[in-house]
Amino acid sequence: xxxxxxxxxxxxxxxxxxxxxxxxxxxxxxxxxxxxxxxxxxxxxxxxxxxxxxxxxxxxxxxxxxxxxxxxxxxxxxxxxxxxxxxxxxxxxxxxxxxxxxxxxxxxxxxxxx
Amino acid sequence: xxxxxxxxxxxxxxxxxxxxxxxxxxxxxxxxxxxxxxxxxxxxxxxxxxxxxxxxxxxxxxxxxxxxxxxxxxxxxxxxxxxxxxxxxxxxxxxxxxxxxxxxxxxxxx
Numbered sequence: 191x192x193x194x195x196x197x198x199x200x201x202x203x204x205x206x207x208x209x210x211x212x213x214x215x216x217x218x219x220x221x222x223x224x225x226x227x228x229x230x231x232x233x234x235x236x237x238x239x240x241x242x243x244x245x246x247x248x249x250x251x252x253x254x255x256x257x258x259x260x261x262x263x264x265x266x267x268x269x270x271x272x273x274x275x276x277x278x279x280x281x282x283x284x285x286x287x288x289x290x291x292x293x294x295x296x297x298x299x300x301x302x303x304x
Numbered sequence: 305x306x307x308x309x310x311x312x313x314x315x316x317x318x319x320x321x322x323x324x325x326x327x328x329x330x331x332x333x334x335x336x337x338x339x340x341x342x343x344x345x346x347x348x349x350x351x352x353x354x355x356x357x358x359x360x361x362x363x364x365x366x367x368x369x370x371x372x373x374x375x376x377x378x379x380x381x382x383x384x385x386x387x388x389x390x391x392x393x394x395x396x397x398x399x400x401x402x403x404x405x406x407x408x409x410x411x412x413x414x
Contacts, residue, residue: 221400230312232391232406233347240400280346286400292337293402295346 192217196281196296202304203268203275211266211299213281221286222264223293226250227278236279239264240286268301276303306330308392308405315411316382324377324408326392334395336368336375337402342388350377350390379410387412 194215203209215222221240225233235248239258253272258264264283268275278300282293308328316322326336335354339347353359353368353375365378379386389409393402 223401225404230407230409233404235401235403238401278344292349292352293339293347295348297346298344300344 194281194283194294194296196279196299198299199297201299201301203301204304206270208267208269209301211268211279211281211301213264213266213296214262215264215281215283215294215296216262217283217294218261219283219285219294220261221284222258223282223284224248224254224256224264224266225280225282227280227298233280236266275301277301306394306396306403308394308403310390310392310405310408312406313409313411315413317413318382318384320382321378321380322382322410324379324390324392324410326375326377326405328373328375328392328394328405330373330394330397330403333370334399336366337393338366338377339391339393339404340388341391341407347391382412384412384414386410 197212223238224236227233234250236254237256239245245256245258255267280298281296284293310326337352338350340350341347351366353366358367363380368375389407391407392405
């Protein structure tokens with residue numbers, strides 16, 4: 191079955207540590223996205239990519255980095271520069287245009303700073 | 305920029321009808337879509353309105369009025385499993401990326 195796989199489901203980060211969240215899709219979608227969701231809040235865009243080897247900053251990119259070396263994969267690194275990383279992270283993919291034809295989301299990674 | 309406004313919370317009883325409103329401000333417009341998210345889960349796509357009017361999908365319907373920059377999601381015959389957060393979303397000016405509203409938490413009571 192086609193879909194998006196995010197791993198791990200739960201992740202714990204120590205102060206000053208970088209961690210990488212995995213996102214893999216087999217939907218043959220060109221566009222991929224990372225969103226952050228805080229409790230009781232909406233989704234805020236961190237980074238997005240519309241094509242391999244290209245990506246753009248979203249609204250809250252500071253303290254995060256991404257890569258898009260393969261169409262299927264869009265990993266997100268939460269760096270030590272991100273001062274408040276505890277949140278629920280969602281990866282999504284879609285055809286590039288128009289985006290209104292539906293995003294497919296992964297099941298999310300819940301990151302906690304310990 | 306774009307912004308979408310929704311009520312933060314709505315409560316209704318099982319079997320009732322509930323309407324979740326969404327007002328938006330955007331310089332370009334490619335339509336309005338709705339997503340459902342259960343606690344701890346992934347958002348799932350519910351519906352999409354490109355043109356004015358009502359779109360019906362089973363117990364759920366979505367309405368759009370572009371002249372009023374307004375849309376709503378209508379849930380009928382509410383069931384306990386409908387308790388979730390509901391997000392409206394609209395693409396950016398280029399049409400290639402979604403901006404989400406803050407979400408409406410629906411609580412269905414027996």
